[in-house]
Amino acid sequence: MKKLHKIGFSKLTPLVEAIEKLFSKIHLNPIEEVEIKAALNRILAEDIISSLDIPPFDRSAMDGYAIQAEDSFKATPNSPKKIKLVGIIEIGESSSLKINKGEGIKISTGAPIPEGSDAVIKIEDTEIENNRISLYISLPPGKNISKKGEDIKGGTQVLNKGTELKAEHIALLTSLGFNKVKVRTKPKISIFSSGDELLEPGVSLQPGKIYNSNTPMITALVNLYGGLVIRGESVKDNRETIKNKLFEAAEDSQIIIFTGGTSVGTKDYLPEIINDTGSVLTHGIAMRPGAPVLIGTLKEGIIFCLPGTPVAAYVSFLKITGPAIRKMLGCSVLDPRIEIMAMIDKDVPVSGLGYLHYLRVKVKKEKNEFIAIPVKLKGSGVISSLTKSDGIIEIPPHQEGLKKGEKLIVKLFPR
Amino acid sequence: MKKLHKIGFSKLTPLVEAIEKLFSKIHLNPIEEVEIKAALNRILAEDIISSLDIPPFDRSAMDGYAIQAEDSFKATPNSPKKIKLVGIIEIGESSSLKINKGEGIKISTGAPIPEGSDAVIKIEDTEIENNRISLYISLPPGKNISKKGEDIKGGTQVLNKGTELKAEHIALLTSLGFNKVKVRTKPKISIFSSGDELLEPGVSLQPGKIYNSNTPMITALVNLYGGLVIRGESVKDNRETIKNKLFEAAEDSQIIIFTGGTSVGTKDYLPEIINDTGSVLTHGIAMRPGAPVLIGTLKEGIIFCLPGTPVAAYVSFLKITGPAIRKMLGCSVLDPRIEIMAMIDKDVPVSGLGYLHYLRVKVKKEKNEFIAIPVKLKGSGVISSLTKSDGIIEIPPHQEGLKKGEKLIVKLFPR
Numbered sequence: 013m014k015k016l017h018k019i020g021f022s023k024l025t026p027l028v029e030a031i032e033k034l035f036s037k038i039h040l041n042p043i044e045e046v047e048i049k050a051a052l053n054r055i056l057a058e059d060i061i062s063s064l065d066i067p068p069f070d071r072s073a074m075d076g077y078a079i080q081a082e083d084s085f086k087a088t089p090n091s092p093k094k095i096k097l098v099g100i101i102e103i104g105e106s107s108s109l110k111i112n113k114g115e116g117i118k119i120s121t122g123a124p125i126p127e128g129s130d131a132v133i134k135i136e137d138t139e140i141e142n143n144r145i146s147l148y149i150s151l152p153p154g155k156n157i158s159k160k161g162e163d164i165k166g167g168t169q170v171l172n173k174g175t176e177l178k179a180e181h182i183a184l185l186t187s188l189g190f191n192k193v194k195v196r197t198k199p200k201i202s203i204f205s206s207g208d209e210l211l212e213p214g215v216s217l218q219p220g221k222i223y224n225s226n227t228p229m230i231t232a233l234v235n236l237y238g239g240l241v242i243r244g245e246s247v248k249d250n251r252e253t254i255k256n257k258l259f260e261a262a263e264d265s266q267i268i269i270f271t272g273g274t275s276v277g278t279k280d281y282l283p284e285i286i287n288d289t290g291s292v293l294t295h296g297i298a299m300r301p302g303a304p305v306l307i308g309t310l311k312e313g314i315i316f317c318l319p320g321t322p323v324a325a326y327v328s329f330l331k332i333t334g335p336a337i338r339k340m341l342g343c344s345v346l347d348p349r350i351e352i353m354a355m356i357d358k359d360v361p362v363s364g365l366g367y368l369h370y371l372r373v374k375v376k377k378e379k380n381e382f383i384a385i386p387v388k389l390k391g392s393g394v395i396s397s398l399t400k401s402d403g404i405i406e407i408p409p410h411q412e413g414l415k416k417g418e419k420l421i422v423k424l425f426p427r
Numbered sequence: 428m429k430k431l432h433k434i435g436f437s438k439l440t441p442l443v444e445a446i447e448k449l450f451s452k453i454h455l456n457p458i459e460e461v462e463i464k465a466a467l468n469r470i471l472a473e474d475i476i477s478s479l480d481i482p483p484f485d486r487s488a489m490d491g492y493a494i495q496a497e498d499s500f501k502a503t504p505n506s507p508k509k510i511k512l513v514g515i516i517e518i519g520e521s522s523s524l525k526i527n528k529g530e531g532i533k534i535s536t537g538a539p540i541p542e543g544s545d546a547v548i549k550i551e552d553t554e555i556e557n558n559r560i561s562l563y564i565s566l567p568p569g570k571n572i573s574k575k576g577e578d579i580k581g582g583t584q585v586l587n588k589g590t591e592l593k594a595e596h597i598a599l600l601t602s603l604g605f606n607k608v609k610v611r612t613k614p615k616i617s618i619f620s621s622g623d624e625l626l627e628p629g630v631s632l633q634p635g636k637i638y639n640s641n642t643p644m645i646t647a648l649v650n651l652y653g654g655l656v657i658r659g660e661s662v663k664d665n666r667e668t669i670k671n672k673l674f675e676a677a678e679d680s681q682i683i684i685f686t687g688g689t690s691v692g693t694k695d696y697l698p699e700i701i702n703d704t705g706s707v708l709t710h711g712i713a714m715r716p717g718a719p720v721l722i723g724t725l726k727e728g729i730i731f732c733l734p735g736t737p738v739a740a741y742v743s744f745l746k747i748t749g750p751a752i753r754k755m756l757g758c759s760v761l762d763p764r765i766e767i768m769a770m771i772d773k774d775v776p777v778s779g780l781g782y783l784h785y786l787r788v789k790v791k792k793e794k795n796e797f798i799a800i801p802v803k804l805k806g807s808g809v810i811s812s813l814t815k816s817d818g819i820i821e822i823p824p825h826q827e828g829l830k831k832g833e834k835l836i837v838k839l840f841p842r
Contacts, residue, residue, distance in 0.1 A: 048628065049659070052647045066810070068632060103664070104623030106634035122624055122735065124635045163809045170811060178842065179651065180813035183644035183737050187637065187810055191629035208519030209537055213463065214606035217483060219521035220539050222602065229598035232467045236594065244464070249518070320537065322598050350839065352767050353795055380768055380834050394578045395481070395602055396585060398595035419795050424765065427593065427842065 024298040026409070027331065027368055033293045034307050034336060037314060041196040041266075041340045048186055051177045054195035055238065055341040060171040062188055065161035070125040074156045077116040077138060077145055078129035081153040092139075092146040101126060116145045125157055132156035164188075174344030176238075196341045198240035202261035203230050206254060206273040206282070207320055210246040225395065226271040226325050230318075233326070236426050237334045237348070238341050239267065249273060251281045258285060262313045266340065269333060272320025282317050286310065298409060299368040302328040322395045327370050327404065330426065349403070349423040354382035356405070360414040368409050372401040375422055384422050401425070439713040441824070442746065442783055448708045449722050449751060452729060456611040456681075456755045463601055466592045469610035470653065470756040475586040477603055480576035485540040489571045492531040492553060492560055493544035496568040507554075507561040516541060531560050540572055547571035579603075589759030591653075611756045613655035617676035618645050621669060621688040621697070622735055625661040640810065641686040641740050645733075648741070651841050652749045652763070653756050654682065664688060666696045673700060677728045681755065684748060687735025697732050701725065713824060714783040717743040737810045742785045742819065745841065764818070764838040769799035771820070775829040783824050787816035790837055799837050816840070 043057040072078065079095060087093040100118040101107045111117055111128040119125070119132060130153045139146045164170055170188070171181060177193070185193055210224040211217065224246040231241050242265060247257050254273070261268045273282045283306055286292055290310030297305045301324035306317035316333045318325040335346040354375055362369050373384040387401045403424040407414065414420065458472040487493065494510060502508040513530045516522045518538040526532055526543040534540070534547060545568045554561045579585055585603070586596060592608070600608055625639040626632065639661040646656050657680060662672050669688070676683045688697045698721055701707055705725030712720045716739035721732035731748045733740040750761040769790055777784050788799040802816045818839040822829065829835065 049643055049646060052650055064632065066637075068637060069635065102623065104625070104635055122622065122637070163811050171814065178840065179644050179647035180741065180810065180840065182647050183640040183741070184810045184814050186628045186640035186643045187737070189628050189632060189638050191627070207537065208517065210519070212606070213601045213604050217479065217604060220484065220519055222481075222483060222537070223604050225598040225601035228464055228601045229594050231464060232594035232597050235467055322602070326595065326598070348842075350765050350767075350842075351792070352765075353797065377766070380836075382768065395595065395599045396578050399586065399599050421795075425593065425595065427763075427765075 024296045024303060025294045026298050030294040030297050030307060031332065031335070034314070034332070035339060037293065037309055038336060038339045040342050041199060043194050044197050045192045045194050048182060048191050048193055051182060051185075051193050051195060052179070053238065054177050055338075055343045056171060056173050056175040056177055056181070057194040057196050057342060059169055059173050060185065060188070062164045062166055062168055062170050064164070064188055065166045066164040066187055067158050067160060067162065070160050071158050072119045072121055072123050072125060072132045072156060073158045074132050074134045075121050076119060076132045076134040076156065078111065078119045078126050078132050079116045079147070079151075080111065080113055080129060081131035081151045081155065083114060084131070084133060084147045084149065084151045087147045087150045089148045092148050095145050095147065097140065097143040097145055130154065130157070172344065174342050176343060176345065176348070198238060199266045199337055199340045200242045200264060201234050201239045201267045201269065201337070202243040202265040203227050203234070203241060203245075203269045204257055204261070205246040205271045205320070206249055207246070208249045212246060225322055226320065229322060229326065230269055230271065230329060233329050233334065233426070234337065237337045238343070239337045249281070251285065254281055255285050255289070258289075258310060258315070262310045265313050267333070267337065268310070268313050268315045270315070270317045271325045273317065282306065286315060286317075290315065298366055299331070299370065300364060301370065302331070303367070305332060307332070323398060326398060330404075334426070347423075349426055351421050351423055352382055353419055354384035354422045356384045356386070356414050356416060356418050356420055358386065359416050360386055360407075362407055362411065362413040365412065366409050369407040371405040371407060371414070372397050373403060373405055373422055374400060375402040375424075382422070384420065398425075439711045439718060439781075440709045441713050445709040445712050445722060446747065446750070449729070449747065450754055452708065452724055453751060453754045455757050456614060458609050459612050460607045460609050463597060463606050463608055466597060466600075466608050466610060467594070468653065469592050470753075470758045471586060471588050471590045471592055471596070472609040472611050472757060474584055474588050475600065475603070477579045477581055477583055477585050479579070479603055480581045481579040481602055482573050482575060482577065485575050486573050487534045487536055487538050487540060487547045487571060488573050489547050489549045490536050491534060491547045491549040491571065493526065493534045493541050493547050494531045494562070494566075495526065495528055495544060496546035496566050496570065498529060499546070499548060499562045499564065499566045502562045502565045504563045507563050510560050510562065512555065512558040512560055545569060545572070587759065589757050591758060591760065591763070613653060614681045614752055614755045615657045615679060616649050616654045616682045616684065616752070617658035617680040618642050618649070618656060618660075618684045619672055619676070620661040620686045620735070621664055622661070623664045627661060640737055641735065644737060644741065645684055645686065645744060648744050648749065648841070649752065652752045653758070654752045664696070666700065669696055670700050670704070673704075673725060673730070677725045680728050682748070682752065683725070683728050683730045685730070685732045686740045688732065697721065701730060701732075705730065713781055714746070714785065715779060716785065717746070718782070720747060722747065738813060741813060745819075749841070762838075764841055766836050766838055767797055768834055769797035769837045771799045771801070771829050771831060771833050771835055773801065774831050775801055775822075777822055777826065777828040780827065781824050784822040786820040786822060786829070787812050788818060788820055788837055789815060790817040790839075797837070799835065813840075
C-alpha cells in the first residue's frame with residue numbers, strides 16, 4: 013500500500029495554540045487623546061477615577077418646595093400643614109438662602125437644596141396662597157433630595173481601561189468634566205485579495221472570473237472591530253506582485269490581511285514568500301471552515317492569510333484577526349460578539365473529528381425560547397449562507413455533532 | 428377636603444399610542460446612492476434581485492484533478508485507478524479544454540470545470556508520475572464541484588429593502604457586481620440640552636452647576652441609530668433663546684432633540700413654545716423613567732423633548748427617538764437592540780401601576796443560563812446605573828413586579 017502524503021500544511025494546529033502564538037507577538041498600540049464627541053466605539057486607554065462627587069451638591073429631585081420634613085408630619089389632604097414661602101432657588105443658581113422651621117423655598121428639579129432643609133415636597137402635593145404653602149402630605153427626612161455623591165463618590169474608579177466607549181460611558185465621562193479622553197490609536201491595516209479570477213465590481217463579468225467581494229467584506233469587518241483600513245486592493249497571483257505588495261504594506265501597516273492564495277494550489281505563493289522573508293507562526297488550523305489560515309510576521313507587521321472563500325474568510329476573521337485587532341487596542345473584550353442561548357432544532361452530524369466546526373444558524377424566538385435553525389449550505393463559498401444566518405454555533409473538535417433539543421451558545425454576527 | 432390638582436401634563440399617554448401618533452407624522456427619507464465601501468451600517472433602499480448566477484460557472488471546490496467520477500469507482504489506497512493528465516486549468520482562466528474517459532486535468536480551487544468532467548479529486552487523494560495520475564479514492568459524480576447558481580440563482584431576490592448593511596451583505600452585493608448601492612439619506616438632527624445649570628466640559632465646575640452630559644450622549648446614540656448630527660449645543664433656560672434655537676433648527680433639521688425643560692418647573696418653556704408655534708402630539712407618557720417626554724412638530728421637523736436626567740433621556744431615546752430615526756431610514760428593524768432571555772435573581776416590586784417600567788440589569792452567564800441582576804439605583808439621574816448595566820427589562824404597565832426566578836427578555840443596550 014502506498015502511503016498517502018499530506019500536501020501543504022503537514023499538521024493542523026489547534027485554534028487555541030495558534031491564538032496563543034499570535035498574541036505573544038502583539039503589542040499594545042500607543043495612546044492618543046481624542047475629543048469626547050469623537051470617542052464613540054474607541055477603546056479607553058486609562059482607568060477613570062472620578063475627581064468629583066456626582067451630583068456635586070445636594071439637589072432637588074423634584075419641582076416643589078424645600079422644607080423641613082418635620083413641618084409636614086401628619087399633614088393629609090384633609091388637614092394640611094401650612095408654612096411660609098421665603099424665597100425661590102432656580103436651577104443653576106448658587107443660593108445663600110436658608111430656611112428655618114415653618115419656612116419653605118420654591119425649588120426646581122436639579123437646584124441646590126438650601127441650608128436648613130431636609131426634604132422637598134412636590135408641587136403637586138401643595139397649594140400656595142398669599143405666600144402661605146399648604147402641605148398635603150407628610151414626608152420623611154431626605155425625601156426627593158439627591159445627595160451629593162449619591163451617584164458617584166469622588167475618588168472612586170468608575171471606568172476601567174479597555175472599555176469600549178458607548179453612549180453611556182461618554183455621558184459618564186462628560187458628567188465628570190472630561191472633554192477629551194485617552195484611547196489607543198487604531199491599528200493600520202492593509203487588505204489584499206489575491207487571485208487571477210478576481211474582477212473589481214463595476215465592470216462586466218468575464219468567463220471564469222468572479223467579483224472580488226472579500227476586500228469590501230474584510231474592510232467592513234475591520235471597521236467594526238476598530239481598525240483603520242489604509243489600503244484595500246485585489247492582486248494578481250504573481251510571485252513578484254504579491255511580494256512587492258507585501259513589502260509595501262509592511263512599511264506602514266501593523267496588520268496585513270490577504271484572502272486567497274494560502275492553500276496548496278499551483279499559484280499559492282504566499283506561504284513560501286512569508287517563510288522566505290518573514291516568519292510563519294502557524295499554517296493550517298484545525299477548524300472548518302478556515303483550515304488553510306496562515307499567520308505570520310514580516311518586520312513589525314502581522315500577516316493573516318485567510319482563505320479565499322468568503323465564508324471561510326469571514327469566520328477566520330471573527331476568530332483570529334478581529335481579536336488580534338482588539339488585543340492591539342487593549343480592549344478587555346477581545347471577541348465582541350453577543351452570545352445567546354438557543355435550542356437546536358435538528359440533529360447535526362459532524363464529519364471530520366478533530367476540527368473545530370462553525371455552524372451557521374438562523375435564530376427564531378418562540379415564546380420564551382430561542383430556536384437555532386442550521387442554515388443549509390454547500391461549501392464555504394456560499395455567501396448567502398451568511399446573509400441568511402444570525403450567528404454561529406461552535407462545535408468543539410472532539411464532539412461528534414449536535415442533538416436536536418440541545419441548548420447551545422449562538423455567537424451572533426458582529427454588529 | 429381640597430382637591431389636589433395635577434400640574435403639567437394632565438393625562439399620561441400609553442407608549443404605544445404615543446408611538447402610533449408619532450409614526451403617522453414620519454415620512455421615508457429620500458434615496459441616495461453610495462459606494463459599496465461606504466455602505467456599512469446604511470439602510471438598503473431597494474430590493475436586490477440577483478442578475479447573476481453565483482457561482483457564475485461550475486467550479487472546482489478543491490485543488491486537484493477534474494476527472495470523470497466513473498474513472499475513480501472502486502479505487503482504494505491499495506488498488507488505485509490510473510488516468511492520464513491532459514492539461515491544467517488555472518483559476519481565472521476560461522479554458523476550452525475537455526476531458527474524455529481515462530483523462531484528468533489539473534485544476535485549482537475556483538477554476539472552471541472543463542467539459543466532460545463531473546468530479547474533482549483532491550490532490551491529497553492522488554499521486555502523479557510521468558503524467559499518470561493515481562486515484563486513491565472513489566468519488567461520486569458531482570464531488571468537489573460547486574455548481575453554477577448553487578449559492579444564488581439569477582433572478583432571485585437576495586436582499587430586502589430595509590436591511591441594515593453589514594459585512595456579509597456588502598460581500599453579497601459585491602459578489603453580484605454592485606459597486607454602488609441605494610440607501611436612505613441620514614436624517615439631519617439637531618440636539619440641544621437646556622438648563623441654566625449646564626456647563627460644557629473642559630471648564631472648571633461652579634457651585635450649583637453640573638456638566639452637560641446629555642448632548643454628547645444623545646449625539647453618540649444618534650450616530651449608533653443612523654442619524655446625522657448637524658448641531659449639538661447647550662442652551663440657557665430663556666424663552667427667547669429656546670424659541671430662536673428651535674426655529675433655527677427647524678430650518679434644516681428633520682429631527683430636533685431637546686433634553687430638559689419639559690417638566691413643570693418655573694423655567695420649563697418648551698411645551699408652551701411648541702404649542703404656540705407648532706403642534707404638541709403627546710406630552711407625558713406612562714413610563715418610568717421618561718414620563719415627561721414631549722413629542723411635537725414644527726414645520727417639517729419632529730421635536731422630541733426628552734427629560735433632562737440622563738437615564739430618563741437615554742431610555743426615552745431608545746424607546747421613542749431611535750425608532751423614529753430608523754423609521755425615516757425605512758429600516759425593517761426599528762429597535763436594533765438584541766434581546767436575550769435571562770432569569771431574574773430577585774423579586775422586584777413595582778410602585779406606580781399603569782406605568783411601563785424600565786429596569787436596568789447586569790447580565791451574567793452561569794452554565795447554560797443568563798442571570799439578570801437588577802442594578803441598584805436611586806433616581807433616573809444616576810448615570811453609573813447605565814455603565815454598570817448591560818440592558819433593560821421592560822415591566823408592562825399592569826404587572827405588579829417581577830418574581831425571583833422568572834425568565835424574562837433583557838434588551839441589551841445598543842452597540
